[in-house]
Amino acid sequence: MTQQPPPVPVSDPDAKTFEQLQSARPRILAELGKAIVGQQDVIEQILIALLAGGHCLITGAPGLAKTLLVKSIAQIFHLEFRRIQFTPDLMPTDITGVEILQDTAEGRQLSFVKGPIFGSMILADEINRTPPKTQAALLEAMQEHQVTASGRRYALPEPFFVLATQNPIEMEGTYPLPEAQLDRFMFNVVIDYLPENDEVAVVQRTTSASEEKIETLFTGEDVLAFHALVRKVPIAEDLVRFAVRLAAATRPRQAEAPPFVNDWVSWGAGTRAAQFLTLGAKARALLHGRAHVTREDLVALAGPVLRHRVLVNYRAEAEGISVARIIERVLESVK
Incomplete structure (x- = not known):
């Protein structure tokens, strides 16, 4: 517990x-x-x-x-x-903005016109x-x-x-x-x-x-x-460790990787995945009216955090293995 x-x-x-x-x-x-x-x-x-x-x-x-x-x-x-x-x-420049020449009281000067990113x-x-x-x-x-x-x-x-x-x-x-x-x-x-x-x-x-x-x-x-x-928001150290292990378990050719990850994954999640898992779990806890993080918060966000950070290889594509299935298997294997 x-x-x-x-x-x-x-x-x-x-x-x-x-x-x-x-x-x-x-x-x-x-x-x-x-x-x-x-x-x-x-x-x-x-x-x-x-x-x-x-x-x-x-x-x-x-x-x-x-x-x-x-x-x-x-x-x-x-x-x-x-x-x-x-x-x-x-x-x-269509996004960030562009500098244009404008007539001012002091003559023509370059001024920055902000783009829609602002x-x-x-x-x-x-x-x-x-x-x-x-x-x-x-x-x-x-x-x-x-x-x-x-x-x-x-x-x-x-x-x-x-x-x-x-x-x-x-x-x-x-x-x-x-x-x-x-x-x-x-x-x-x-x-x-x-x-x-x-x-x-x-x-x-x-x-x-x-x-x-x-x-x-x-x-x-x-x-x-x-x-x-x-x-x-406080979070227990073993829950942070769980988030780190989830990210590490998606990396092929690593000691923490389950065998199926080596078979199906070409590239796994980095440290930023564990950071976003932890930060997102804190926000989810507050949104659900709690002042502390639970394992359920981390599990609920594993899909959104990992699905664009895990790249499957040709073998997984040939066998019809999706990223969602790999994440499910990782959640089952990480304690």
């Missing part, structure tokens, strides 16, 4: 933020329910990334309300929403449709929360989140994200088709005249306070 660490003393602002988060989940789900039907796991994973300060890769077929979901969450948290449609001819919640739509040069323009913004143009640095607004979508079909002519950029994303959230009853509800709602307005519940300052509180 996991022995939880003693609770850490919290200040009055932390206690107030914790109480705010305890009552937040039903209110957030109620507001999202005005626009989104079902997809509870998807919603929870995006909210966890938001609370933890991570970025998300969202994978799903067209027409599954990915844009609507992200826009609705931005409304609830009062974050400036920007949508960038990635296309094969998109240039890096928002708080950025939806990078179909990121695999644009060349690597433009994809790489997101790297500095995602990691450093800044943009560099002509040697000058421009800070991005805080909080700052990137949620990039990928279309898993029609892959011909696309540019798969390199592993280094995939690793920047905290989660790979998979959106699937709805059950029949939920799909009927969506069709009825979207073809009628009534539309409920989503209310704002929080501010950007609240989100920054949530980030600070998440990092103060």
Whole structure:
């Protein structure tokens, strides 16, 4: 049985933020329910990334309300929403911004015109449709929360989140994200088709005249306070060790790797996977009204954290072995 660490003393602002988060989940789900039907796991994973300060890769077929979901969450948290449609001819300056000559009282001067990346919640739509040069323009913004143009640095607004979508079909002519950029994303959230009853509800709602307005519940300052509180959540050392062993068990040709990993995996998860597992588990605990992490939190997030960090080899593809199946086997094998 996991022995939880003693609770850490919290200040009055932390206690107030914790109480705010305890009552937040039903209110957030109620507001999202005005626009989104079902997809509870998807919603929870995006909210966890938001609370933890991570970025998300969202994978799903067209027409599954990915844009609507992200826009609705931005409304609830009062974050400036920007949508960038990635296309094969998109240039890096189309995202970050460009310097132009402008007439001023002192004559013509170069001034920087900010691009759409200067928002708080950025939806990078179909990121695999644009060349690597433009994809790489997101790297500095995602990691450093800044943009560099002509040697000058421009800070991005805080909080700052990137949620990039990928279309898993029609892959011909696309540019798969390199592993280094995939690793920047905290989660790979998979959106699937709805059950029949939920799909009927969506069709009825979207073809009628009534539309409920989503209310704002929080501010950007609240989100920054949530980030600070998440990092103060205590976690037992054996649970951190479990997260580290989960990541290590996906690496082929390592002592910790089970035999099936050596057979089916060409590349496994790095240390950042264990970091995101631990941080995400802390955020999930708070979202569920708990002030400590449990093993269930880590297990629930193993899929979103690992599925884009584990690369299968040709043997696994030939045998029809999916990444999801490998992650299930890893969870069964790691104690």
